[in-house]
Amino acid sequence: MKPKISEENGLSRRIFLKYTGTIVFAMGSSGYFLNECGAKEDGSEIAISDGYLVVDVEKCQGCISCMMACSLVHEGAISPSFSRIQILQDSFKKFPDDLTIEQCRQCEEPACVAACPEGALTAEAEFGNVRMVDKEKCTGCGSCFLACPHTPARLSVVEDETFNRELKSLKCDLCANAPHHWDEKGGGPDGKQACVEVCPVGAIAFTRKLPAQEGKSGYKVNLRGENWVRLGYKNS
Amino acid sequence: MNGYAGNIVSINLSTRNITMIPTKKYEQWVGGHGMGSALFFDMVKDKTIDGFNPENVITLMSSPLCGTLVPSGAARTEIQGIGVQSLPIGWFTRSNFGGRFSSMLKYAGWDGIAIQGQADSHVWIDIRNNDVRIRECDDLDLWGTDTWECQKTIWKDVAGKGVYGDWIKINEKGDMTTQRPAVLAIGPAGENLSRMACLIHDAGNGAGQGGFGAVFGKKGLKAISVIGTGSIKVNNPKALMQSRLWLKQEYQFDLKDLKFNTFVMGFQSPPVPMALYRFGKPRVGQRPQACVGCTAGCRGRYEDGIGNEAICYASLFYYLGKTHLIQRQAADLINRYGLNAAEMFVGELYLRKLQRMGVVGKGKEIDCPLDFNQYGELAFAEQLVKAISFRNDGKGNPHPFGDILAEGFVRAAEKWGRLEGEDSDLKTGLLKFPHWGLPKHKLERSQLDWGYGTILSDRDINEHCFDMLRAFPTYFKQYGKTLPPSEGVVQAITDKMEPFQGDMKMLDFSTENMYSDHIIKLVSWHRYYTRFWKQSAQLCDFRWPDFLNLYGPQQTGATGIAEQRFFNDVTGKNFSFLDGINLGKKIWNLDNAIWVLQGRHRDMVQFADYIYTKPGTTPSGYPEYMPGIKNGKWDYVITSGRHFDSDLFENFKTRFYKFQGWDEKTGCPTRKTLESLGLDKVAEELEENGKL
Numbered sequence: 001m002k003p004k005i006s007e008e009n010g011l012s013r014r015i016f017l018k019y020t021g022t023i024v025f026a027m028g029s030s031g032y033f034l035n036e037c038g039a040k041e042d043g044s045e046i047a048i049s050d051g052y053l054v055v056d057v058e059k060c061q062g063c064i065s066c067m068m069a070c071s072l073v074h075e076g077a078i079s080p081s082f083s084r085i086q087i088l089q090d091s092f093k094k095f096p097d098d099l100t101i102e103q104c105r106q107c108e109e110p111a112c113v114a115a116c117p118e119g120a121l122t123a124e125a126e127f128g129n130v131r132m133v134d135k136e137k138c139t140g141c142g143s144c145f146l147a148c149p150h151t152p153a154r155l156s157v158v159e160d161e162t163f164n165r166e167l168k169s170l171k172c173d174l175c176a177n178a179p180h181h182w183d184e185k186g187g188g189p190d191g192k193q194a195c196v197e198v199c200p201v202g203a204i205a206f207t208r209k210l211p212a213q214e215g216k217s218g219y220k221v222n223l224r225g226e227n228w229v230r231l232g233y234k235n236s
Numbered sequence: 237m238n239g240y241a242g243n244i245v246s247i248n249l250s251t252r253n254i255t256m257i258p259t260k261k262y263e264q265w266v267g268g269h270g271m272g273s274a275l276f277f278d279m280v281k282d283k284t285i286d287g288f289n290p291e292n293v294i295t296l297m298s299s300p301l302c303g304t305l306v307p308s309g310a311a312r313t314e315i316q317g318i319g320v321q322s323l324p325i326g327w328f329t330r331s332n333f334g335g336r337f338s339s340m341l342k343y344a345g346w347d348g349i350a351i352q353g354q355a356d357s358h359v360w361i362d363i364r365n366n367d368v369r370i371r372e373c374d375d376l377d378l379w380g381t382d383t384w385e386c387q388k389t390i391w392k393d394v395a396g397k398g399v400y401g402d403w404i405k406i407n408e409k410g411d412m413t414t415q416r417p418a419v420l421a422i423g424p425a426g427e428n429l430s431r432m433a434c435l436i437h438d439a440g441n442g443a444g445q446g447g448f449g450a451v452f453g454k455k456g457l458k459a460i461s462v463i464g465t466g467s468i469k470v471n472n473p474k475a476l477m478q479s480r481l482w483l484k485q486e487y488q489f490d491l492k493d494l495k496f497n498t499f500v501m502g503f504q505s506p507p508v509p510m511a512l513y514r515f516g517k518p519r520v521g522q523r524p525q526a527c528v529g530c531t532a533g534c535r536g537r538y539e540d541g542i543g544n545e546a547i548c549y550a551s552l553f554y555y556l557g558k559t560h561l562i563q564r565q566a567a568d569l570i571n572r573y574g575l576n577a578a579e580m581f582v583g584e585l586y587l588r589k590l591q592r593m594g595v596v597g598k599g600k601e602i603d604c605p606l607d608f609n610q611y612g613e614l615a616f617a618e619q620l621v622k623a624i625s626f627r628n629d630g631k632g633n634p635h636p637f638g639d640i641l642a643e644g645f646v647r648a649a650e651k652w653g654r655l656e657g658e659d660s661d662l663k664t665g666l667l668k669f670p671h672w673g674l675p676k677h678k679l680e681r682s683q684l685d686w687g688y689g690t691i692l693s694d695r696d697i698n699e700h701c702f703d704m705l706r707a708f709p710t711y712f713k714q715y716g717k718t719l720p721p722s723e724g725v726v727q728a729i730t731d732k733m734e735p736f737q738g739d740m741k742m743l744d745f746s747t748e749n750m751y752s753d754h755i756i757k758l759v760s761w762h763r764y765y766t767r768f769w770k771q772s773a774q775l776c777d778f779r780w781p782d783f784l785n786l787y788g789p790q791q792t793g794a795t796g797i798a799e800q801r802f803f804n805d806v807t808g809k810n811f812s813f814l815d816g817i818n819l820g821k822k823i824w825n826l827d828n829a830i831w832v833l834q835g836r837h838r839d840m841v842q843f844a845d846y847i848y849t850k851p852g853t854t855p856s857g858y859p860e861y862m863p864g865i866k867n868g869k870w871d872y873v874i875t876s877g878r879h880f881d882s883d884l885f886e887n888f889k890t891r892f893y894k895f896q897g898w899d900e901k902t903g904c905p906t907r908k909t910l911e912s913l914g915l916d917k918v919a920e921e922l923e924e925n926g927k928l
Contacts, residue, residue, distance in 0.1 A: 061507050061533035063526035064336075068305045069480070072473045078304050079343055079467035086414045088401060091438035092384055094541035095523050100401075102414075152402045152414050180473035182481070197481060198305070200531045201507055201524070202491060227491045231506055234521050 046113055049106035050128035051174055051189030052207050053085070053196070056223035058096045058234075059203040062089045066101075066195035066204055073178040073187075073194045074170070084172035085195050085204075086152060101203070101220075103195075104154040104172035106131055108213050112155060112171065115147030121171070128189030132173035135160065140167025174206070237263065238471040239300025239806040241342045244275070245368050247361060249455055250290055250353030254368050259347045267299030267347065269330060269771035270823040272316040275350055276328065277826065277918065280318075283328070283833035287320035287447070288429075288454045290354035296341075296420075296460070297348035299774040303339030303468050303528065305480050306802045307488075307503070308779035310529030313338040313420075313437075314771055319446030319695075321431045321576070323646060323673030324840065327694035328830045330771065331434075331448055333420075334527035335441035337462065338774070340418040344464025355456035363462040364394070364406045378458050379427065382572040383436035386421040390461045411465040421459035422449045423574025425625040429453050430642035432576040432624065440535060440545025440567075441527075444576040445674070445695050447644075471808030479798075479805050487785050487794045488531050495786040499534060501704050502782040502793055509536030510547040510778075513567075515560035518543060527776070534778055543567050549577035554584065558612035566617040573625040578696070582668055582675035583645035584620065589666060602652050604637050605629035646673040665846035671696070680843070681852035682706065682860045682875035684745060688759045691843055692892065694831065699766045701781055702758075705729075705743065709861035709872040722863040723870035729783045732796040733761050734814050746864030746873045750880075751888040756895050761817070767827070768820030769799050822913045825905050828898070829918045832927050838889055838903030843880060851877045904928065 067083035075082045089099040110131045113121040120137035121144055123129040133144075140160075145153045160168040175187025175194050183192050189208065196204045202223055211218025224235045237260060244257040257275075265271040272295035279293045286292075294317035301309045311334045319329040341349070344365050351361075358373035373379040376389050391400070394417045398404040403412045418437060426433035426449030433449025434442045452458070470476050487503040489495070499510040507524035511517050520540055526533030535545040543551070543564035554566035570577050587604075588611065590596040596604045605623065610616040623630030623638030630638060640648045646655075646662075646669050654661045661667035668676040671687075677696045680687025683706050689697040705725070712719045726743045736742060741754035742761070749755060769775050782793030800813045828836075854860055854876055864873035893900045897909035904927050910919040922928045 058523060061524040061526040061530075063528060063530045063533065065305065065480075065529055068303075068310075068529060069477060071467065072305060072470065072477060075467065076473045077467035077469045079465065080415050081343075081411075081413050081465040082467060088414050090400070090416065091440075091525075091537070091545060092388065092541070093537075095521055095537045095539045098537045098544075099523070156403070156412070180477070182474045182477035194477065198477070198484070200484065200488065200526075225491070227494050230494060230497050231508055231524075232497075232517055233523070 046110060046123050046131075047125070047129045048108050048210055049123065049130050049189070050208060051130070052106050052209070052211055052219070053103045053172070053174070053193065054205050054207055054211060054219050054221045054223075055101040055103055056203045057099060057101050057220055058222075059201055059224055059228065060087065060099055060101055061201055061203070062087055062099050063200065065198045065200065069194035069198040070172075073175060073180045073182065076180045081156065081158065082170060084154070084170060088152075102150070102152055102154065103204075103219070104131075105150070105211070105213075105219055106172070106174070108210060111147040111149055112144035115143040117141065117143055120169070127173070127176040130174050130176050130188060131171065132177060133169045133171050135163060135168050138168050140169060142167075142169070144169050144171065238469050238808045239304065241345045241347045241466070241468065243346060244348040244350060245346050245363070246350045246352070247368070247370065248353040249351065249355040249359065249370065249457065252355075252370055254370070257350070265823070266768070266772050266819065267302075268297050268312070268314040268774045269316065269767060270819065270826075271295075271348060271772070272297045272314055272330075273823060273826050273830065275348075276316060277830060279350060279352060283830055284835060285318065287318040287326040287451055289318075290455070291352065292318045292451065294351045294448065294451060294455075295348060296337075296351075298338035298342050299772060300807050301773055301775075301802065303342040304470055304806050305476055305529060306775075306806065307480060307483050308527075308530045308532075308776040309774060309802065311335060311339060311527035312774040312776060313341075313443075314774060315435070315443050315446075315448055317446070317448065317451060318834075319448065320450050321445065321447035321579075321644060321674065322695065325834065326447070327672070327836075328827070328834060329446040329694045331443035331445045332771065333435065333437055333441045333443040334776065335418065335437045336528045337418040337420055337437050337441075339528045340415070340462050340464050342464070342468050343466050344462050345466050346462075349460065351455065351457065354454065358456050358458055360390070360457065360459040360461065362390075362394070363460070365411055365464055365466060367407060373458050380424070383421045383423040383574050384439065384572050386423075386459050387419040387438070390419050390459060391416050394461065394463055406463050406465065413463065413465050415463065417461045417463040419459055419461045421574070422452045422457075423572060423625065425574045425642070426450055426453040427458070428625060428627050428642065430575065430624055430627070431644045431647070432579045432642070433574055434576045436571055436574055438545060439537075440547065440550060440571055442550065442571065442577065444549070444578060445698070447576070449574050470806045472805050476802070476805040479801050483794060483798060484531070487782060487788050487798075490787065501700055501778060502785055503531055503779055504785045504787055505532050505534075505779070507532040508534070510534045511536065511543070511551045512548060513551050513560060513563045514555050514557070515563065518560065518564060530776065531779065546571060549581050553577050553581045554617045555581065556588070556612055557614070557617065562612070562614045562617070565614050569618055569621045573621050575621060575624060578677065579645060579675045580621075583641075586645060586661075586667055587620075602637075605631070605635050606637075644673065645669065645675070660845070663845040663849070665850045670844045670847050678703070678706070679852045679854065679860060679876055681847065681878055681880055682745070682862065684750060684755055685758055685762050687843075687880075688755070688888075688892075689762055691841055692759065693763070693827070697766070698777065699762065699770065700777055701762060701765065701783075702729075702743070704784065705745070705862050706860055706875075709863070710858065713861050713872065714858050719872060721870070722872050725784065726863050726870065728790075728792050732781070732783060732792075734796065734817060736761055741865070743863050744865050745862035745875050746866060747878055749864065751884045753891060753895070756888070756892050759892065760895060763824045764817045764820035766820070767823040768816040772819070772823060773799070773803060773816065775799065822915065825896075825910060825913055825915060826918060828903075829905050829910065829915070829922055832902075832904045832922060833925055836903065838893065838901070841889060841903060843885075848880050848882045848885075851879050853877065902927075
């Protein structure tokens with residue numbers, strides 16, 4: 001019953017799970033593992049990020065414009081699977097459990113950075129210490145994906161057309177390295193983030209203050225305000 | 237082909253063949269309705285078949301804008317085919333729904349779906365990227381479920397061992413997503429072939445008109461599920477992002493400077509559910525809920541989970557339910573059982589009138605198992621919904637009442653003998669089904685664009701382009717608020733109505749202007765704009781066109797500037813606003829040719845009798861106001877309380893057909909007109925069938 005597949009589609013596809021077994025083996029044999037303090041095995045400290053995304057899950061209207069904008073400015077194409085921020089929703093559930101926003105936390109102690117066996121995940125001062133992927137170095141092994149302690153993992157691994165469909169990790173960089181960024185000044189902590197700018201209701205915000213690392217409350221905040229209440233929504 | 241996935245999947249349920257059609261073959265039609273009409277024209281050789289005939293083709297089309305960042309233009313799915321709801325025959329018709337189906341379809345690699353044939357068992361279609369399968373309902377016990385149960389069951393199946401909330405592996409290749417499949421399903425009403433059966437996606441996205449739920453049911457098709465992990469390329473990513481932010485900055489509501497705190501049309505609207513319950517908006521914790529890419533969600537999800545995503549007619553159904561909670565629960569009922577909310581709303585009030593007249597009831601002239609002592613209680617609504625959905629008494633027992641009513645209210649009225657003689661309910665106006673056997677929506681004798689547009693096409697057009705010209709004046713007059721001068725309003729709008737811009741009398745809704753050539757231009761522009769920009773490019777009806785906008789420069793909206801800007805950002809074409817209008821005209825001609833091939837003649841283009849004799853009145857009793865010229869000056873004039881004149885309407889039709897370049901005697905597009913539009917093969921088929 002399968003149709004013939006047209007290669008015209010040019011679709012990149014996530015095939016990461018096929019490699020899961022390989023990744024586990026590689027991690028074990030190369031000695032890379034998650035250090036409790038988040039530092040790399042060589043003991044070097046990772047500076048905290050200059051910026052973070054915080055979200056209001058009760059304000060979100062589920063339009064996934066943030067996901068499309070994220071994918072667009074980074075990949076030049078639109079796919080929910082390319083997005084570094086994920087909106088997950090269930091039409092049939094009760095508010096507010098019907099929807100959540102899961103964004104990269106730019107962790108103070110980033111397990112993904114620590115886990116990368118290639119040194120492809122770094123926090124460079126010139127990019128505001130945002131934890132970001134160097135695609136030239138990334139081998140798509142998925143160590144970062146597995147190391148991320150959050151659900152869903154805030155990274156993904158996809159076939160990258162600009163790298164001859166090799167597997168590459170995708171991770172939020174606050175648009176610091178977004179090839180299709182719309183603004184001349186670009187993104188990153190000192191620039192504009194696509195998801196923040198595009199959200200019609202202001203359910204995503206940028207902050208320079210390090211959110212509380214334990215639990216979700218530091219990253220899931222109240223961004224509503226008086227006029228949101230005027231529209232008939234609760235503010236608490 | 238920027239903006240496209242590249243292929244359309246064609247599924248024959250009779251032969252179980254699945255084939256691919258390159259989208260390129262139909263690219264001239266852009267997408268949505270135009271592409272659907274063209275596909276239908278090619279695939280259905282005999283256009284006179286009934287909607288239940290296996291050869292009937294149902295198309296579900298996206299557009300190049302679907303699944304992209306185009307504001308309020310990324311989420312619609314256009315569905316077409318021969319319907320089973322309208323009279324005197326089921327016209328080739330359309331419906332449309334929002335949510336995330338068309339975007340997910342494109343992420344899976346498909347621009348559309350064409351379904352033909354009839355399965356020899358109950359089936360559902362499972363699309364996971366390029367893997368398309370026809371699967372048996374029995375394997376998941378899907379047949380017999382309501383639309384919500386059906387979707388949840390399919391979600392679980394697609395997730396396999398995965399759990400939503402995490403990344404889900406959708407196939408053996410390991411393609412992953414966090415998103416749930418987008419599922420379009422029928423409920424018991426569709427399974428039992430009610431002509432009022434609709435299609436439901438997620439909690440409340442419904443494709444109601446046409447009875448496509450019943451067509452699915454007849455084909456043995458319970459649901460279509462699609463999940464995709466691919467991507468859509470756009471021509472200029474930076475420009476698209478800039479355009480989106482431009483619209484946000486210049487035209488979109490601003491939470492720091494709210495101009496409205498209720499739902500309105502256009503981009504000035506804040507995100508507020510368009511819940512029309514008699515008791516108002518639900519007063520429980522809630523969020524707005526939007527289709528993919530929308531600027532302002534028009535639905536809601538609630539902390540008690542009741543009435544999730546129910547708006548518009550779904551929230552109006554059971555208008556006389558005793559409590560807010562009952563009304564909301566009733567809205568869920570029709571979404572779950574899969575019934576057309578518009579017909580249920582108008583029809584239920586008709587039943588109530590007949591009952592109060594002593595005609596309907598247990599043992600009455602029309603024997604009815606419903607207990608009207610429970611009218612207003614949820615139990616009454618539930619029994620009514622079940623009676624129609626299962627064609628019985630609503631409690632599991634055989635009864636002709638539900639069986640007859642499942643055919644629709646006009647067919648039921650005829651069966652009950654209520655359409656005979658001078659007291660016919662369509663002559664007295666008791667049965668408010670003014671066109672094509674379909675329920676009343678707007679006051680067609682007042683909102684002329686709506687009334688003429690509907691009777692000159694195939695269904696209640698449900699296009700709100702000019703609705704603000706009725707809504708604002710009517711409510712402002714009612715509440716004593718000051719209106720802006722109508723002349724300025726009319727000029728701002730007509731300036732955007734290319735190629736008829738400058739003719740302000742297109743929006744003169746006075747009685748003196750009801751049949752004028754200016755109104756013919758209004759109706760024509762409306763047909764062309766909606767056929768392309770709304771139904772083919774698939775811009776949302778609630779936000780487009782954006783004519784007037786309190787945030788916009790000189791309080792004008794984005795229409796005329798924004799449509800083509802976004803279209804070109806995505807596709808890379810050099811397409812103008814007028815190109816869209818002209819393509820809309822071509823699609824409108826193709827549709828009319830199909831109707832003629834089905835058997836339409838201008839003599840059939842008639843409103844129900846009461847529209848020519850009874851004054852149009854509003855439910856509230858307050859008059860409607862619209863812009864119009866009064867004593868030589870622009871004003872807001874009362875447009876309710878009048879009726880159409882049969883002879884003047886006939887003359888209007890003659891001039892309308894002439895304006896289209898059609899045969900004035902038959903209403904059939906002429907060879908000359910069709911060839912001028914590049915529709916030569918359409919002309920040939922008309923001639924082969926003796927229509928030219």
